[in-house]
Amino acid sequence: MNGSKHQAHLNAQFSAFTGMALAAGLAVATPAHGFAEYLGGGYIRMSDACTPYGWTGTHQVMVRLEPQGVDANPADITQMSLLFGTGTMAVRLNLDRGIRHSYTPTQATYVWNGPWTPDAPTMTFAFSPNGTWPLAGGVELRGVHAIIDNFNEHAGCSAHFYANLRRG
Amino acid sequence: MTHFLNLPVFLRYSLQALVIALLALATSPARAEFMGAGTIFGASNCTWPTGVEMTRARYRAAEADGGRGSAVTLNFAVGGVNTYNFYTNLTPSRVWRRAAGRSIWGTFGIMRTRPLVRVLQRQYADSTSAAQMQNAPNVYLRMRIRNFNGEPGCAVTVALTMNRLN
Numbered sequence: 001m002n003g004s005k006h007q008a009h010l011n012a013q014f015s016a017f018t019g020m021a022l023a024a025g026l027a028v029a030t031p032a033h034g035f036a037e038y039l040g041g042g043y044i045r046m047s048d049a050c051t052p053y054g055w056t057g058t059h060q061v062m063v064r065l066e067p068q069g070v071d072a073n074p075a076d077i078t079q080m081s082l083l084f085g086t087g088t089m090a091v092r093l094n095l096d097r098g099i100r101h102s103y104t105p106t107q108a109t110y111v112w113n114g115p116w117t118p119d120a121p122t123m124t125f126a127f128s129p130n131g132t133w134p135l136a137g138g139v140e141l142r143g144v145h146a147i148i149d150n151f152n153e154h155a156g157c158s159a160h161f162y163a164n165l166r167r168g
Numbered sequence: 169m170t171h172f173l174n175l176p177v178f179l180r181y182s183l184q185a186l187v188i189a190l191l192a193l194a195t196s197p198a199r200a201e202f203m204g205a206g207t208i209f210g211a212s213n214c215t216w217p218t219g220v221e222m223t224r225a226r227y228r229a230a231e232a233d234g235g236r237g238s239a240v241t242l243n244f245a246v247g248g249v250n251t252y253n254f255y256t257n258l259t260p261s262r263v264w265r266r267a268a269g270r271s272i273w274g275t276f277g278i279m280r281t282r283p284l285v286r287v288l289q290r291q292y293a294d295s296t297s298a299a300q301m302q303n304a305p306n307v308y309l310r311m312r313i314r315n316f317n318g319e320p321g322c323a324v325t326v327a328l329t330m331n332r333l334n
Contacts, residue, residue: 040222043204057333058203058332062205063222140327162293162306164308164327166209
């Protein structure tokens, strides 16, 4: 987004803001033209059933979402990454049955130490009808709300996920 | 009497008191602190950001926190921190509230041009009802910030989804 000439100009004009100028260079990770990508974040609140697995309380989470069927995105693949402060979960889902359905990812990769991609993920996403459907389209997803069961492949561990996103 | 007017000494002691107070804050959980994440977008006249940014966030609500004022801290995905302190509640209003702003990128900085903040929405995370901050379990906070990130004239919109800490 910023050519090097432009960047140099910014650095000269705002020498007090070198950190910001660097951030401007870092922030550019946009999808190919025509694809729809949403960026945002929110939190995940763990249920008591997650405590034995070491997950408790509230966790900040940043979210990247590529919803299926929006613009040039594939019709049957939704991609979503949950960026925690300490690791990442990335899933592919096929949200082809509406909001009142519980979805198991077709693929899930968990990155804590190494990458782990189970052959048959057990984690599920059930999106709340009170929240914003991830495939709603438009410029903003005001409040995506999902109940995630078997969070991080932990049997019985349920978590509430809330996020707002904006189209990048 | 005169030694109380010795400004350097006075400052040193009051700073010590401040540091002790901050340590106490760090060790006991705040009573009305919310934490989560969200987006920054709608930038105008900004060096940064230029597009949509992800950010982590914390929010201390004055209503339920003993009158110490409100505070919003943004911890950007790309690194860097902004914190905005208000004497007031963050009730949605057309008013531009004055904030004390501080930032950390390469180093700690005080925003010399005062940030002005208009609170656009403060609702529950999954509804459009106004959040009652005394007991809200979660909050969606949407604000327009002028003089964002210490850059005079730069304005952005911030939308945050956060959960109450207990």
